[in-house]
Amino acid sequence: MRDGSPPAGAGEYRALSRLISRIENHPGAAASIIADLWSRTGRARRVGLTGAPGVGKSTLADQLITAARDGGLTVAVIAVDPSSPFSGGAILGDRVRMVRHSGDPGVYIRSMAARAHLGGLAAATRDVAYVLEAFAFDLILVETVGVGQSELEIMRLADTVVVVTAPGFGDAVQTLKAGILEIADVLVVNKADRPGAKETVMQLREMRRLVPHHDAWDVPVVETTASTGAGVADVWEAIRRHGEHLRTSGELEARRGRRAEREVLALVEAALASRVRATVHDRGEPAELLARAKRHEADPHSTAKAILERLIPPEGR
Amino acid sequence: MAKIGLDGHDRGVKVVARALRDAGFEVVYTGLHRTPEEVAVAAVQEDVDVIGVSILSGAHMALVPPLLDALQARDAGDIKVLVGGVIPEADRAKLRDLGAAAVFDQDASTDAVVDWIRRHGVRSEE
Numbered sequence: 311m312r313d314g315s316p317p318a319g320a321g322e323y324r325a326l327s328r329l330i331s332r333i334e335n336h337p338g339a340a341a342s343i344i345a346d347l348w349s350r351t352g353r354a355r356r357v358g359l360t361g362a363p364g365v366g367k368s369t370l371a372d373q374l375i376t377a378a379r380d381g382g383l384t385v386a387v388i389a390v391d392p393s394s395p396f397s398g399g400a401i402l403g404d405r406v407r408m409v410r411h412s413g414d415p416g417v418y419i420r421s422m423a424a425r426a427h428l429g430g431l432a433a434a435t436r437d438v439a440y441v442l443e444a445f446a447f448d449l450i451l452v453e454t455v456g457v458g459q460s461e462l463e464i465m466r467l468a469d470t471v472v473v474v475t476a477p478g479f480g481d482a483v484q485t486l487k488a489g490i491l492e493i494a495d496v497l498v499v500n501k502a503d504r505p506g507a508k509e510t511v512m513q514l515r516e517m518r519r520l521v522p523h524h525d526a527w528d529v530p531v532v533e534t535t536a537s538t539g540a541g542v543a544d545v546w547e548a549i550r551r552h553g554e555h556l557r558t559s560g561e562l563e564a565r566r567g568r569r570a571e572r573e574v575l576a577l578v579e580a581a582l583a584s585r586v587r588a589t590v591h592d593r594g595e596p597a598e599l600l601a602r603a604k605r606h607e608a609d610p611h612s613t614a615k616a617i618l619e620r621l622i623p624p625e626g627r
Numbered sequence: 628m629a630k631i632g633l634d635g636h637d638r639g640v641k642v643v644a645r646a647l648r649d650a651g652f653e654v655v656y657t658g659l660h661r662t663p664e665e666v667a668v669a670a671v672q673e674d675v676d677v678i679g680v681s682i683l684s685g686a687h688m689a690l691v692p693p694l695l696d697a698l699q700a701r702d703a704g705d706i707k708v709l710v711g712g713v714i715p716e717a718d719r720a721k722l723r724d725l726g727a728a729a730v731f732d733q734d735a736s737t738d739a740v741v742d743w744i745r746r747h748g749v750r751s752e753e
C-alpha cells in the first residue's frame with residue numbers, strides 16, 4: 311500500500327543505520343546481510359542523480375523528496391561525496407539541503423564517502439540500495455558527483471538516471487566527454503534563473519540527437535530552478551514517464567537482468583582475484599613460474615598465461 | 628558537526644570540520660540553525676560516533692539537554708556529544724554532568740578537538 315506511512319521498521323532507523331555502517335566498513339559482512347534480506351528486495355523505484363559539483367543535485371533531491379512524499383511514497387536517499395585523496399577523510403554536505411525532511415519518518419537520508427572501497431564504491435552503494443529496499447522504501451534516490459568512473463558505475467544501480475547540469479558549469483560538450491550523456495534518461499538544466507540556461511538547453515537538445523539512447527526513449531530536457539521548486543514537477547513527471555516506459559517496453563526487466571549479471575560477474579572476479587593473490591605464492595608450479603618472472607627469466611605475459619592455465623584449466627581439457 | 632540555535636557564526640565549526648577531514652575523519656556537516664531534534668535524527672541516520680555542536684549564542688544550557696534527550700529517545704545515548712562555544716567554567720561541569728562527553732572553549736585549538744576525537748571518539752563495534 312502506498313499511503314505514505316513510514317515503511318515497516320522505520321522506527322528502527324538506528325538498526326538500519328548500523329547495518330549500512332557494517333556494509334561500508336566491512337565488505338566481507340555484506341554477503342550474509344544481503345542473503346538474509348534478499349527476499350524483501352526488488353520493489354523500490356531507483357532513481358540516480360548525477361552531475362558536476364555544485365549544479366544543484368542535492369537541492370533538486372530535496373524537491374523530489376517533497377514530490378514523492380506528496381505522491382504518498384516513502385523515500386531513502388544515498389548521497390555520495392568524494393573523499394580527500396590526501397587524508398582519506400571527507401566533508402559530507404549534501405544533507406544540509408534536505409534538512410526540512412528531518413522530522414518526517416517516511417524519509418531516510420544517508421551520506422557516504424567515496425573512500426577507496428575494497429570491493430569498490432559501486433559495490434558498497436549497490437548493497438546499501440538492497441538494504442534500503444528491504445526496509446521497504448518506495449523510492450531510492452542516489453546522488454553522486456558525476457566525475458569519476460566509479461561514480462558513473464554507481465549510476466548503473468538506478469532504473470532511471472537524471473543528469474543535472476547548470477549554465478556556466480562547463481559547457482555541455484564537457485559533459486559529453488565524461489561519458490555522462492550516454493547514461494542519461496532525463497536531462498535537467500538547473501539554475502534556470504541564471505543567464506545562459508536557454509542556451510544550455512538548446513545545446514543539450516542538439517547533443518542528445520548525436521548520442522542515440524540505447525532504447526526507444528526520447529530523453530527529455532527539463533529546465534528547473536531547484537531553489538524555488540520551479541520545473542520540479544516536470545522532472546518528477548519525466549521520471550514517472552520513464553518508469554512507465556521501462557515497464558511497458560520490457561526494458562526494466564532487461565536492465566535489471568544486465569545489472570544482476572554484472573553484479574555476479576564482478577563478485578566472481580573480485581573473489582577470484584583475491585583467491586589468486588592469496589595462494590599464488592604458496593607452492594607448486596604457480597609459485598615457481600612467478601619466481602622465474604621475478605628473476606627476469608620469463609616475460610610477464612607468458613608467465614600469466616601459464617599460471618592461469620594451472621589455476622583454471624583451459625576449455626576442452 | 629552541527630550548529631544549533633540562532634547564532635549565525637559557522638566559521639569556527641567549518642574550520643574544525645576541515646581539520647577533521649584532513650585528519651582522515653568523515654564529517655557530516657548539517658548547516659546552521661538546526662534544532663536538537665534535527666541533529667539527533669541526522670546523527671542516528673548517519674550512524675556517527677561523535678556529534679560536535681557549536682553554540683556561540685550562550686544558550687548552551689537550553690540547547691544541549693534537549694539534544695541529549697533526543698538521542699536517548701532514539702536509543703542513541705552512546706553517541707558522544709562534544710560541545711564547543713563560549714561556555715563559562717561553571718556551565719562546563721554542569722554540561723558534563725548532564726552527559727556531554729567533552730566541552731571545549733571557543734579558544735581551544737583545533738588540534739585539541741581533533742586529538743580528543745582521535746582518542747575518545749571512535750566507538751567500538753559490537
Ligand SMILES: Nc1nc2c(ncn2[C@@H]2O[C@H](COP(=O)(O)OP(=O)(O)OP(=O)(O)O)[C@@H](O)[C@H]2O)c(=O)[nH]1
Binds near residue numbers: 502535
Ligand atoms: N540560482 C540558483 N541556485 C541554485 C539552484 N539550485 C541550487 N542552487 C544553489 O547552488 C548551490 C549548490 O547546490 P547543491 O544542491 O548543494 O548542489 P550539488 O550539485 O548537490 O553540489 P555537490 O553535492 O557539492 O556536488 C547552493 O548554494 C544552492 O542553493 C537554482 O535553481 N538556482
Ligand SMILES: [Mg+2]
Binds near residue numbers: 367
Ligand atoms: Mg550535493
